[in-house]
Amino acid sequence: MIKDTINSTARRIPAWLVYTVGILPAAWFLYEGLTGGSGADPIKALEHELGEFALKLLIVGLCITPLRKHLGVNLLKFRRAIGVMTFVYVVLHLLVWLVLDVQIVSQIWADIVKRPYITVGMVGFALMIPLALTSNNLSVRKLGVRWRKLHKLTYGIAFLGALHFVMVAKGIQLEPLLYMAVVLGLLALRIPKGTLQIAGRFTAKSVDN
Amino acid sequence: MAYRWKNTLSDNDVTDHSLFLNRRQIMAGAAGLGLATAIGGPRAALAQEALEPNSFEDISSYNNFYEFGTGKDDPAKNAGALTTTPWTVTIDGMVDKPGEYDFADIMAKMTVEERIYRFRCVEAWSMVVPWNGFELKDLLDLAGVQSSAKYVAFETLYRPEEMVGQKFPTLEWPYVEGLRLDEAMHPLTIMATGIYGKDIPNQNGAPMRLVVPWKYGFKSIKSVVKITLTDKEPPTSWNIANAREYGFYSNVNPEVDHKRWSQATERKIGGGLFAKRIPTLMLNGYEEDVASLYEGMDMSVNF
Numbered sequence: 088m089i090k091d092t093i094n095s096t097a098r099r100i101p102a103w104l105v106y107t108v109g110i111l112p113a114a115w116f117l118y119e120g121l122t123g124g125s126g127a128d129p130i131k132a133l134e135h136e137l138g139e140f141a142l143k144l145l146i147v148g149l150c151i152t153p154l155r156k157h158l159g160v161n162l163l164k165f166r167r168a169i170g171v172m173t174f175v176y177v178v179l180h181l182l183v184w185l186v187l188d189v190q191i192v193s194q195i196w197a198d199i200v201k202r203p204y205i206t207v208g209m210v211g212f213a214l215m216i217p218l219a220l221t222s223n224n225l226s227v228r229k230l231g232v233r234w235r236k237l238h239k240l241t242y243g244i245a246f247l248g249a250l251h252f253v254m255v256a257k258g259i260q261l262e263p264l265l266y267m268a269v270v271l272g273l274l275a276l277r278i279p280k281g282t283l284q285i286a287g288r289f290t291a292k293s294v295d296n
Numbered sequence: 297m298a299y300r301w302k303n304t305l306s307d308n309d310v311t312d313h314s315l316f317l318n319r320r321q322i323m324a325g326a327a328g329l330g331l332a333t334a335i336g337g338p339r340a341a342l343a344q345e346a347l348e349p350n351s352f353e354d355i356s357s358y359n360n361f362y363e364f365g366t367g368k369d370d371p372a373k374n375a376g377a378l379t380t381t382p383w384t385v386t387i388d389g390m391v392d393k394p395g396e397y398d399f400a401d402i403m404a405k406m407t408v409e410e411r412i413y414r415f416r417c418v419e420a421w422s423m424v425v426p427w428n429g430f431e432l433k434d435l436l437d438l439a440g441v442q443s444s445a446k447y448v449a450f451e452t453l454y455r456p457e458e459m460v461g462q463k464f465p466t467l468e469w470p471y472v473e474g475l476r477l478d479e480a481m482h483p484l485t486i487m488a489t490g491i492y493g494k495d496i497p498n499q500n501g502a503p504m505r506l507v508v509p510w511k512y513g514f515k516s517i518k519s520v521v522k523i524t525l526t527d528k529e530p531p532t533s534w535n536i537a538n539a540r541e542y543g544f545y546s547n548v549n550p551e552v553d554h555k556r557w558s559q560a561t562e563r564k565i566g567g568g569l570f571a572k573r574i575p576t577l578m579l580n581g582y583e584e585d586v587a588s589l590y591e592g593m594d595m596s597v598n599f
Contacts, residue, residue, distance in 0.1 A: 120569045121568075121569055123568075126357060126358055126368060126369055127350075127353075127354040127357055127358035127368070127565045127566060128358060128368070128421060128563070128565050129568060129569045130563065130569060130571065131368075131421070133569065187569065187570065188563075189573075190572065190573050191561065191573065194558055194560070194561075197558070198557070198558065201553075202555075202556050202557060203556075204556060254556075255556070256366070257366075257419075258362065258366070258466040258467050258537055258538075259464075259465055259466050259467075260366050260466060261366075261464055262366075
């Protein structure tokens with residue numbers, strides 16, 4: 088079965104490979120920006136590519152549990168590396184915004200406070216910091232159950248990330264809405280079955296199917 | 297009447313592309329010096345230093361033309377599908393000679409001249425574009441504007457089979473824009489039909505697009521098929537989409553921020569990954585020419 092092939096392959100792939108392979112797109116985006124490959128405004132391009140890649144990684148990270156639960160595909164060993172790389176991409180995205188894009192220190196703070204899409208993005212980033220800090224074995228051991236609870240923040244972060252993308256778009260654009268739909272879909276998979284059945288009793292038809 | 301306004305931006309010939317690249321390098325150095333002297337000096341000095349037309353490549357590859365997709369490179373990729381011949385422009389409303397005007401006939405009657413203008417996008421980036429075009433006034437005079445007319449409404453082509461972006465409701469299609477009549481008649485306001493002496497590329501609004509250099513780029517409606525003279529302020533696409541963020545006037549103004557970002561500075565396209573932001577000029581540097589149009593108006597209310 089495909090499932091078993093994936094699982095046995097995954098067992099042979101070391102998790103550290105996620106870090107080395109994961110950083111390659113960032114290197115590529117930077118190279119493209121420096122050599123004119125990313126168009127006339129390489130700053131915006133780089134900023135956008137890093138942000139979108141972070142969102143992709145968030146989505147991949149959110150897929151791990153449902154894949155195991157519903158399809159029996161076990162990629163759990165890669166989850167931490169994916170999470171850490173998501174944080175790395177968000178930091179790079181933020182750095183490009185600060186250093187290359189906005190440039191002006193007084194404007195940075197004004198933007199964070201005054202512009203809702205940036206506020207949303209910054210809150211998402213702030214919520215990632217405790218997750219990044221506790222992404223080591225010691226923290227997992229020390230925090231125990233609380234570690235799992237803490238890392239449920241990922242759900243909120245993913246939502247804020249997608250919302251940030253939706254809010255930054257001018258007009259109604261398809262791409263950010265698709266990201267939002269995927270994130271919401273993956274979050275919906277986490278709603279315990281019972282909750283849906285209870286909710287179903289209050290609505291005309293069952294949401295369960 | 298053509299030639300009512302003269303370029304002061306650059307007297308240099310803009311046709312030779314290789315010369316440009318050389319000049320650009322010289323200018324890069326000069327801009328650095330200019331920056332130092334401009335700190336205490338007037339803003340115009342800085343702007344003058346930075347006025348170097350963008351390359352044809354930049355101008356024709358980095359576009360907002362949502363009829364062909366929302367990515368900056370989408371118009372260059374998708375606008376090839378657009379047929380621009382034959383092309384007719386309907387001029388109607390409060391005019392003496394309403395009707396369908398053939399683009400070729402219009403061109404035969406118009407005097408095309410070069411205008412090197414700053415182009416400031418509402419997204420806080422900018423370019424300098426050497427347009428070829430004619431004054432909008434000349435076209436309106438052809439149709440004979442009646443004295444009751446107060447505004448001019450414009451409409452872009454609606455042809456979803458050739459304009460893929462129109463298949464998705466990013467905005468309400470067709471794209472519409474509008475100017476007050478005095479803005480439309482101003483010598484700075486042109487209909488552009490070319491860039492760098494070549495026919496205007498489809499992605500830049502072929503065969504004919506409005507250029508109002510003191511307003512944010514989205515006011516300069518592309519691929520125009522209809523011009524209506526009216527006595528009421530016409531609806532405009534971005535205002536319909538989001539009235540809180542986009543007003544009818546949309547004059548470039550560093551003191552009135554967009555709801556989601558500052559308009560105080562801009563980044564000139566073409567400066568690479570480490571391009572510095574430059575201050576945005578009041579009315580995009582055309583304050584002397586057009587400020588009188590808005591005398592007594594509160595620009596932060598009529599944004």
